[in-house]
Amino acid sequence: MDSVRKKLLSEADALRPAAVRMLRAITGYSELPLREVRTSETLASFLGERGFRVRRGVAGMETAFRAEFPFGRGKPSVALLCEMDALPGLGHACGHNVVGVASACAAAALASAGAGRVRAGRIVVLGTPAEETGYGKARMVGEGVFRGIDAAMMVHPSSRRHVDKGTLALHKxxxxxxxxxxxxxxxxxxxxNALNGVLMLFQGIAALRQHLPDTVxxxxxVTEGGKVPNIIPERAQAWFYVRGEDDSELADAVRRVRECARGAAKATACRLRMEEGPYTLSAMRVNPVLAASYRKALSLLGLPESGDPxxxxxxxxxxxxxxxVVPALQPNVPISSGARVEIHTRSFAEATTSPSGIAGMMEGVRALALTAYDLFADPSLAVKAWKAHRT
Incomplete structure (x- = not known):
């Protein structure tokens, strides 16, 4: 390992006390989507104190921010993404407390170690609200926030260590x-009876599942089902998520679910209203060049990848x-010591601040910093990442 990477890891390790303090503070806030006021301020202030130029209220969202640290003119521009929101009733059961702190600290370590050594490019940290509602990053994409970015990355906590874990496309x-x-x-x-329409919708979808691909x-x-038992419900509502392996598979599944809804309305003599969106989420394309760089970082850190599919x-x-829109990567970092914990559960929320959770967060800080540094040390990697992205 060369001297710059050793310096980078030393800077990352020195940030551990601050990282733990932020993790515990953000866990205590557990703010819901688009309400991450204290979480956003905690992360943005941390970066501002370390020489980043911070702009708040990005893309028309109060809690979104953009923090930049320029090394010099030119490329690359590498973005580290800070998720911030918690789940209603469960707190940080998806681990966005770990995500936000890991990205912010990786960026700070890279800025400190790279100052005077890296001659071109910039680090960009984006505070991305409302992941749980599939809103923040999708809006930022639509508003052009990622224009000029050459790579975007973050880690996500899990029971396992995966580099190329993808995601499913989603329509609501x-x-x-x-x-x-x-x-x-x-x-x-x-x-x-409007509630009968909702109940028949559920029954229709239950019958449909037999004929859907395994990846759907x-x-x-049911979000509304009537007021009291002695009044026939005049209004009832259901909220569905439909997911698929890719955009085409998703579109077909959504079409068939809509037909179930129309059939239920016809069978019960109800009028139906369908409300979509606001954003359809795409399945993730894991960039192979960025994935290879992250695997190199894991090798330097002596960390084996999970063998699970x-x-x-x-x-x-x-x-x-x-x-x-840009080359992107979201590896998983483990936050449990062998025991399996599943996202969106109370045990997962507890694991994020456990000793194993803190170790997983610091793994993310170190591995993200090393991966991002590769793009500055060898600018041709960004070119290769874009080539793979466009393939």
Whole structure:
């Protein structure tokens, strides 16, 4: 390992106390999507104190920020992404507390170690709100925030260490059924039960699942089902997520789910309203050049990759949209000591601040810093990453 990389790892390790403090503070905030005010300020202030130029309110979102540290003119521009939001009722059960701190500290370590040594390019740290609603990064893509970026990366906590774990494409639909109210005991024949429309939608989708590919996921909840039992519900609503391996598979599944919804409306004599969006999330394209660089970092750190297949137990994320416009990478870092913990559970939230969780976060800091540094040390890597991206 050369002297610059040794310096980089030394700077990363020196940030551990600050990283742990931020992790615990952000965990305590557990702010919901687009409300990550204290979390955003914690990360942005940390970067500002270390020489980054910080701009808040990016892409029309109060909690989004952009922090830049220029080494010199020219390329590359490497973005590290800070997720920030928590889950309702579960806190940081998706580990965005780990994500945000790891990216911010990796950027700070690289800025400190690279100052005076790296002659061109810039580090960009993006505070990306509302990942849980699939909103923040998708909006930032639409607003052109990633223009001029040559690579975007972050780590995500998991039970396993994966480099090229992808995500599924995702589309969200709200189905609202409208019927006619009446007394449920005295005059039920005069009513039209909107809740029956929702129930038949669930039954139709349950029957449909037998005929969908294994990589398609359809899951939903009832968000409104009536007011009291003695009134025939005149309005009922369900909210569904539809996921697929790629955009084409997703589009076909969404079409078939919509047909189930229309069939349920017809069968129950209800009127149906479908509300889409606001964003469809793309399946992630893992950039092979960035993945190779991250694997090199793991090798330098003496960390073996998990042998489990990376195409299992996948969710969706708005980083998929980022990966369609710039070369992107989102490896997994382990936050449990052998025991399996699953995202969106209380045990996962607890694991993020455990000793293993802190170790996983610091692994992310070191590996991200090394990977980003590779792009500055060898600018041809960015060219190769773009070539692979366009292939």
């Amino acid at each position: 639909i709200r189905f609202t059924y409208f019927g006619k109210a009446s007394h449920a005991a005295a005059y039920p024949e005069h009513g039209i 996921r359809v899951h939903g909840i 990376p195409n299992r137990n996948r969710g969706s994320s708005d980083i998929g949209n980022v990966s369609r």
